[in-house]
Amino acid sequence: MPAPRTCVVIPARLNSTRLPGKMLLRETGRTLIEHTHAAALGARLPSAVVVATDHEDIAAEVRRFGGTAVMTREDHRSGADRVAEVARRTPGFDLFVNLQGDEPEIDPAAIDTVIEQLATDHSAEVATLAAPLRDPERLRDPANVKVVFDHSGRALYFSRSPIPFVRDALSASGPDEPALFHHHVGLYAYRREFLLRLSGLPQSPLERAENLEQLRFLQAGATIRVGVIPQAAAGIDTATDYAAFVRRSSRRTAA
Template sequence: MKILGIIPARYDSTRFPGKPLIDLAGKSMVQRVYEQAKKASSLADVVVATDDERIYNAVKAFKGNVIMTSPNHRSGTDRCAEVCKKMIGFDAIINIQGDEPLIDPKQINLLANCFNDISTELATLVKKIESNKELFNQNTPKVIINKNSEAIYFSRQVIPFIKNVAAEEFLNTHVFYKHIGIYGYRTTTLGIVSKLKLGNLELSEQLEQLRWIENGYKIKVAITKNESLAIDVPEDVAKVLESLRK
C-alpha cells in the first residue's frame, strides 16, 4: 500500500488570511504541519498543495515538497484530486489539515490503516465527546457510527437525540463522537467523489462529507483518543504556542 499525504494550503482564508505562513516559535505553520506529517511511517511521501506563490516559495525554502494547484477549488478534496492526477502511482491519499501544526503522526497512521481493508473507499477519524460544551457546539460536527465502523451521518446538531432525557444528562446515557477533520481516500474513489455535485445534505449542514454519504459511499471510521488543536482564528495561536513550550 503506497499512500501520499497531501496538505492543502490556501492563503486567502476568510477568518485568518495568510494563516499557513504565520510564525509559530520560529517556523511557519505549514512547515510544522509538514514536519509532523513526515514522521508518519504510513506515508510514502508528503506534499503541500497550494494556489499561492508565497506559500509555494516558503515550502521550497525549507526544502519541502510542494505543487501549485488551481485557485478555483472549492475544497481540500478537490485540491487533492488535482494533485493525484499529477503525482501518480499511489493507492490512497491522506488529506492532512493545514491548520493543525501539532498533528500527531500516530493519527495519520491510524487513518492510513483503514485502507488495509480492501473494501475501504473513504476514511476519517472521530473522537469521543467529553463535555457538554463540545456536544452542544454547532461548530463541532457530530457523527453516528454503525456496527461496521462506518459513518451513518454527520451533523452540527446533537445526534442521536436522546428522548425522555434532560439535555445535560445526554453524555451520561450515550457515547457521542465528534468528527476529526482528516480524510483518507482510495485513489480511484477520490477521482469520482471530487466530481460529485453539491447535494441537499451538504447544502443544509455545510459539511462536505455528507455529499459522499448522499451518493451512497461508505466512510470508514477509526476512533482516536488524541485531541486535535487547530488554528481557525488568530486567537487560537496562543494555545498552540503554549503547547509548543511544554
C-alpha cells in the first residue's frame, strides 16, 4: 500500500489574545511563522506544507520567505476547523497535520511520528502526541493539558486537571518507573474524511467544560491515537515565552 500523502497545515491568526501579532515578531531576524514553517520542512514524511491564515499581512510574509499561504475565514472556532477548510479546498491528500504557528522549536521528528501513528492505525481518525510529565507544578497547572490512554495507545480522556487521580501516593510512579502522567502535545494528524465531517460535529458538553476541542472528537466516538515522545517543545503564548525563545535562538546562533 502506498504511503499516505500528507499536508502539514499551520494555522496562523494575526490576533492572539495574550500576544497580539506574535506570528510576525522577528527579533531573531526571522518571523515566528517562518521559524515554524522551516521546522515543518525538516520533517521527512509530509508532501506539502501550507500556512492557513485569516490576515493578508501573514499571507504576504509567508509568500516573502517562499512558503504557500491559504486565506481562510476569520470565524473558525478552533485550529482544527481552519485545517478542515483547507482540506475541503485541497484535494489529493489523505492526511492533514495541524501544526500551530507558535511552535518554532517543534522537532521535525515529532511531525513524522504523529503521521506514522495515524498511517499505521487504520481504526483511528486522529493522532496526537504526549510526553511524560513528572513536574508537580506543571501537573497542577490547567494550562498544561493532560492525557490518559490505553495499552494500545488510544486516548481515553484529556483534561486540564491532573489525571489520573492518585488515590494512594504509594501507587504513583517513581523516577525510575514509566511515567504515570502525560502532558498532551498539541500536534494532530487527521484523516481527510474526518476533517470533512468535522464542521458537522456540534460542540460537545465536555469540550465546553474543559475548552478542549479534542473532547468533541472523543464524545463523537472518534478514535484518537497517542504517540509518546521524550519531551515537548516550548510553545510561544506570552511575551515572556517569546523572550526566552529569542535567548535560546541567540545561543544556538553563537554556538
